[in-house]
Amino acid sequence: MNKHIHMYQYSDKDQTLINERVTQFRDQTERFLKGEIPDDKFRALRLMNGLYVQTHAPLLRVAGPYGLLSSKQVRKLASIARDYDKGFCHFTTRQNIQFNWPALERVPDILEELASVQMHAIQTSGNCLRNTTSDQLAGVATDELEDPRPYCEIIRQWTILHPEFAYLPRKFKIAVSGSTQDRAATQFHDIGLHLVTNDQGEVGFKVFVGGGLGRTPVIGQVVRPFLHKQHLLSYLEAILRVYNLYGRRDNKYKARIKILVRETGLAKITKQIEAEWALIKDTMELSAARIEEIQLQFALPAYQLNAAQDTSYADKLKSNADFAIWIKHNTVDHKIAGYRAAYISLKAPDCPPGDCTDSQLDAIADLSDQCSFGMVRVTHRQNLVLADVPQADLFSLWQQLDALQLATPNIGKATDMICCPGLDYCSLANAGSIGVAKEINETLDSMDYVHDLGDLKINISGCMNGCAHQSVGHIGILGVDKKGVEWYQVTLGGSSENDAAIGERLGPAVSKQDITAVVKTLLEVYLQQRSHEDESFLATFRRVGVRPFKEKVYATH
Amino acid sequence: MQLIKNKAVTQDDWTFVADDEALTSDYNIVSLTRWKKERDLLVEQSGHLGLRLESDVIIEDIADDLAKFQLLELFFPVFTDGRAFTHARLLRSRFGFTGDIRVSGDFMRDQVFYLNRVGVSSFVLNDQDNAQQVIQSMDDFSVDYQQSVA
Numbered sequence: 289m290n291k292h293i294h295m296y297q298y299s300d301k302d303q304t305l306i307n308e309r310v311t312q313f314r315d316q317t318e319r320f321l322k323g324e325i326p327d328d329k330f331r332a333l334r335l336m337n338g339l340y341v342q343t344h345a346p347l348l349r350v351a352g353p354y355g356l357l358s359s360k361q362v363r364k365l366a367s368i369a370r371d372y373d374k375g376f377c378h379f380t381t382r383q384n385i386q387f388n389w390p391a392l393e394r395v396p397d398i399l400e401e402l403a404s405v406q407m408h409a410i411q412t413s414g415n416c417l418r419n420t421t422s423d424q425l426a427g428v429a430t431d432e433l434e435d436p437r438p439y440c441e442i443i444r445q446w447t448i449l450h451p452e453f454a455y456l457p458r459k460f461k462i463a464v465s466g467s468t469q470d471r472a473a474t475q476f477h478d479i480g481l482h483l484v485t486n487d488q489g490e491v492g493f494k495v496f497v498g499g500g501l502g503r504t505p506v507i508g509q510v511v512r513p514f515l516h517k518q519h520l521l522s523y524l525e526a527i528l529r530v531y532n533l534y535g536r537r538d539n540k541y542k543a544r545i546k547i548l549v550r551e552t553g554l555a556k557i558t559k560q561i562e563a564e565w566a567l568i569k570d571t572m573e574l575s576a577a578r579i580e581e582i583q584l585q586f587a588l589p590a591y592q593l594n595a596a597q598d599t600s601y602a603d604k605l606k607s608n609a610d611f612a613i614w615i616k617h618n619t620v621d622h623k624i625a626g627y628r629a630a631y632i633s634l635k636a637p638d639c640p641p642g643d644c645t646d647s648q649l650d651a652i653a654d655l656s657d658q659c660s661f662g663m664v665r666v667t668h669r670q671n672l673v674l675a676d677v678p679q680a681d682l683f684s685l686w687q688q689l690d691a692l693q694l695a696t697p698n699i700g701k702a703t704d705m706i707c708c709p710g711l712d713y714c715s716l717a718n719a720g721s722i723g724v725a726k727e728i729n730e731t732l733d734s735m736d737y738v739h740d741l742g743d744l745k746i747n748i749s750g751c752m753n754g755c756a757h758q759s760v761g762h763i764g765i766l767g768v769d770k771k772g773v774e775w776y777q778v779t780l781g782g783s784s785e786n787d788a789a790i791g792e793r794l795g796p797a798v799s800k801q802d803i804t805a806v807v808k809t810l811l812e813v814y815l816q817q818r819s820h821e822d823e824s825f826l827a828t829f830r831r832v833g834v835r836p837f838k839e840k841v842y843a844t845h
Numbered sequence: 846m847q848l849i850k851n852k853a854v855t856q857d858d859w860t861f862v863a864d865d866e867a868l869t870s871d872y873n874i875v876s877l878t879r880w881k882k883e884r885d886l887l888v889e890q891s892g893h894l895g896l897r898l899e900s901d902v903i904i905e906d907i908a909d910d911l912a913k914f915q916l917l918e919l920f921f922p923v924f925t926d927g928r929a930f931t932h933a934r935l936l937r938s939r940f941g942f943t944g945d946i947r948v949s950g951d952f953m954r955d956q957v958f959y960l961n962r963v964g965v966s967s968f969v970l971n972d973q974d975n976a977q978q979v980i981q982s983m984d985d986f987s988v989d990y991q992q993s994v995a
Contacts, residue, residue, distance in 0.1 A: 312986075329955075529931055567939065
């Protein structure tokens with residue numbers, strides 16, 4: 289791999305481990321196909337290698353560690369999509385990558401291909417420690433205290449094949465944020481870590497426990513306001529040990545740590561965690577040297593010092609209105625003058641949210657090599673980011689993305705919907721979600737109208753498991769099955785950011801034929817109710833409450 | 846049922862004695878319930894004593910008794926119940942148990958790598974297990990990221 293790349297590169301040990309994992313899973317798959325492993329046991333083994341058995345075919349979920357991919361890895365995803373799937377892949381809300389059509393017996397080959405570019409599917413499913421997620425703007429955000437990615441990598445290594453925590457009561461997800469603004473939904477993870485400064489000016493972690501979405505959405509609570517960095521792993525180990533011992537195993541819907549926190553009480557569980565931690569904290573300190581060694585691998589690229597002197601960018605902004613609109617909505621400030629981070633929208637009107645074709649992937653890899661140091665980030669809202677684009681390159685980047693249908697100027701807007709695969713692919717789903725997203729997209733066909741609506745997060749899940757985070761959508765849509773018919777429950781006012789909130793139920797579920805019209809009505813009510821153009825949907829909802837929305841919707845539909 | 850101890854097939858000298866049965870050999874494994882009821886008698890009657898621990902045991906509760914046992918058996922009611930992994934680790938690293946820790950019940954070959962690393966020293970195989978394959982699986986990985994219990 290490119291030795292100048294500014295992301296973690298595998299050591300021999302890392303590579304050996306994933307190679308041996310491929311060998312192990314190849315053997316497990318062969319034993320299963322020969323009938324030597326019963327279904328229930330193989331199920332657990334395949335899930336911990338990212339493999340689900342779905343409606344049409346297995347689904348393979350590949351880990352995107354903290355959402356960071358090299359161009360070489362993106363090209364590999366493209367070739368896997370071409371050679372083993374139907375020419376596309378899907379980016380998920382946990383910065384992972386899914387293939388919807390692999391053949392079970394070829395999965396070991398796919399894993400071997402992934403291993404050749406330092407990728408794997410270890411622990412992307414199952415009741416174990418999952419992929420650690422982070423901020424897509426890590427390292428470049430203007431509001432960042434410290435780059436969270438080195439800590440994510442340290443956590444990644446700690447989680448992989450952890451011998452004590454491989455069979456937890458339920459799945460376990462960790463997210464890390466290093467910025468003032470939480471872009472990683474950390475308060476909705478089993479453990480959320482925020483890099484913060486204490487009174488002495490030291491940087492450490494604020495630790496949240498027990499957040500989660502799914503059937504019972506809960507906002508995480510603080511178990512430790514400040515944790516020194518050297519204790520990161522011992523503290524995680526203490527939390528996991530308490531959870532592994534006391535988390536419920538009698539009911540899978542009550543098995544997440546959020547339920548343990550609720551049933552035990554925050555004060556008591558905090559005490560248990562702290563007591564466990566006190567016994568192990570001195571035995572597994574993370575040395576400053578170790579942290580620094582990992583940080584070096586994420587060293588900043590060689591930015592052009594004169595990037596801000598380019599004048600073509602300002603000229604193009606003035607002369608090309610479409611480009612200016614894209615810059616406004618799909619790019620954000622960078623901590624280095626003359627650079628911007630550019631979002632690649634995977635939410636074109638005709639495209640299932642988060643999907644990407646093999647040729648788009650190849651083109652994105654090329655673009656990242658041309659103008660963003662060969663790296664691509666995955667966002668938890670199912671888009672991609674080229675994080676380090678010099679302003680002089682933005683116009684050409686926009687033109688190329690536009691030609692690839694990857695420049696819809698809708699980041700953070702109504703048509704930038706989070707959507708799970710729903711009934712079209714998923715065996716758990718009760719209702720379709722991609723179709724609803726498509727219909728809403730068709731209704732919101734005027735980009736001016738979408739821009740007028742401002743920041744708006746619509747999240748659509750096809751079942752209670754809530755893969756698309758509907759309960760934290762400004763507008764959340766949840767598919768439910770009523771006697772074999774698809775219905776949708778609507779919630780309003782959720783948020784996964786600093787002002788974390790769980791959406792409030794609008795009222796009775798609405799039918800499939802009404803759901804798009806209901807969304808349209810909600811947007812009309814918002815436009816009538818907002819006090820001024822800059823009052824967002826969420827702010828308006830928080831001011832006026834659910835009532836005007838409810839009255840209008842149920843009077844009309 | 847075959848027994849693997851220290852990565853080799855070994856003869857099992859131990860017998861699990863049900864709560865209502867009399868001790869028959871010199872190597873008896875008893876339940877925690879029986880231990881709580883008959884501890885003095887058991888110490889007196891059994892030359893070697895083992896204790897079977899169910900997955901809901903609180904290890905701290907038996908910490909003071911550990912010196913009485915040469916063997917602890919961690920029983921898997923179902924392979925997905927991962928509490929035994931923590932129990933083994935605590936027994937070794939926190940409570941310094943140096944006797945044999947064996948696992949029995951519904952664990953599977955594909956878990957022995959982990960079990961070995963948290964301090965389990967012997968494995969009561971199930972009928973479908975092939976002993977050589979189980980031994981081989983203890984070395985599925987030559988590298989790791991976390992501390993092992995030696």
